[in-house]
Amino acid sequence: MDISVVIPLYNEEESLPELTEWIERVMDANGFSYEIIFVNDGSSDRSLDVIKRLAARNAAIHTVSFSRNYGKSPALDTGFRRAKGDVVITMDADLQDSPDEIPELYRMITEEDYDLVSGWKKKRYDPLSKTIPTKLFNATVRKVSGIKNLHDFNCGLKAYRNAVVKHIEVYGDMHRYIPYLAKNAGYKKIGEKVVHHQARKYGTTKFGLDRFVNGYLDLGLLWFQSKFGIKPLHIFGLLGSLMFLIGFVAVVTVLVMKIVSMNSDTFHFYLTKSVYFYLSLVFMVLGVQFFCTGFIGEMITRNSPERNNYLIAEEF
Numbered sequence: 001m002d003i004s005v006v007i008p009l010y011n012e013e014e015s016l017p018e019l020t021e022w023i024e025r026v027m028d029a030n031g032f033s034y035e036i037i038f039v040n041d042g043s044s045d046r047s048l049d050v051i052k053r054l055a056a057r058n059a060a061i062h063t064v065s066f067s068r069n070y071g072k073s074p075a076l077d078t079g080f081r082r083a084k085g086d087v088v089i090t091m092d093a094d095l096q097d098s099p100d101e102i103p104e105l106y107r108m109i110t111e112e113d114y115d116l117v118s119g120w121k122k123k124r125y126d127p128l129s130k131t132i133p134t135k136l137f138n139a140t141v142r143k144v145s146g147i148k149n150l151h152d153f154n155c156g157l158k159a160y161r162n163a164v165v166k167h168i169e170v171y172g173d174m175h176r177y178i179p180y181l182a183k184n185a186g187y188k189k190i191g192e193k194v195v196h197h198q199a200r201k202y203g204t205t206k207f208g209l210d211r212f213v214n215g216y217l218d219l220g221l222l223w224f225q226s227k228f229g230i231k232p233l234h235i236f237g238l239l240g241s242l243m244f245l246i247g248f249v250a251v252v253t254v255l256v257m258k259i260v261s262m263n264s265d266t267f268h269f270y271l272t273k274s275v276y277f278y279l280s281l282v283f284m285v286l287g288v289q290f291f292c293t294g295f296i297g298e299m300i301t302r303n304s305p306e307r308n309n310y311l312i313a314e315e316f
């Protein structure tokens with residue numbers, strides 16, 4: 001099979017018939033063998049009925065329906081587990097992404113050898129309250145992830161080589177960082193294609209401004225995982241030891257000063273009035289805590305069933 005189109009959807013009943021017909025048209029015109037995987041993310045409208053009607057007349061439509069709303073990432077991940085096509089294309093269900101991009105995306109993966117091609121909504125039809133923070137967001141992700149050639153990490157329209165989607169796990173809200181996940185999994189040939197974007201025709205956006213707060217927290221987590229995920233002691237141990245050492249030297253210094261002052265008539269030093277005394281104690285306590293955090297982290301990663309899962313490129 002050439003292409004699997006994975007479509008997560010949450011309350012998109014109005015868009016679905018138009019979207020499906022459009023995809024079918026593009027696939028037939030290009031002679032692709034394909035499947036459409038709808039992942040209904042606990043819609044409370046009539047989306048599921050609409051999909052059932054559509055599926056009744058096209059055997060290429062496969063549907064997974066969650067019993068409640070889990071979010072876009074779980075929906076994508078579920079679709080990825082089931083995708084059988086050589087190239088997997090993800091697309092939003094709201095008609096903001098155009099199925100006309102599919103043939104070129106397919107070509108970039110199969111002929112230009114990309115592992116992942118991300119859409120770039122160069123000209124966006126979204127409100128300003130979304131486009132400006134998005135620019136800032138993308139600049140940060142470029143910096144942190146080291147994927148310098150992407151302008152639009154969170155574009156719903158993306159294409160993947162099948163192996164890529166089988167080796168990444170998209171959970172929580174991590175769909176914003178799929179290129180970063182792919183890079184961490186060892187897939188480095190990541191490209192971009194300018195895609196057409198349309199204003200939302202039906203329904204409303206499912207994400208509010210909290211996307212930016214959560215987005216940055218997730219980014220911090222991913223960065224930490226990619227740097228120290230399998231060796232947390234390296235960072236916590238270093239920080240902890242350093243702090244403990246500083247605290248220890250400071251404590252010894254104030255103690256020496258105390259002893260000197262006890263044997264002197266002119267030099268008076270009161271331990272409990274010295275701010276350094278308290279600071280050094282805090283440093284020592286925090287240092288030990290950091291160290292223990294790293295140690296516990298290390299014990300946990302040692303027990304992870306994934307700890308020896310390496311992505312092997314070739315074996316002779």
Ligand code: UDP
Nearest residue numbers: 008009010041071072092093094205206207
């Ligand atoms: N979506 C989903 N589960 C959710 C939220 C969104 O499956 O909990 C789907 C939604 O139906 C759409 C896609 O994810 O197909 C992108 O959502 P939306 O268009 O609201 O995001 P925006 O374009 O505003 O970034």
Ligand code: MG
Nearest residue numbers: 092094096200
């Ligand atoms: Mg949208």
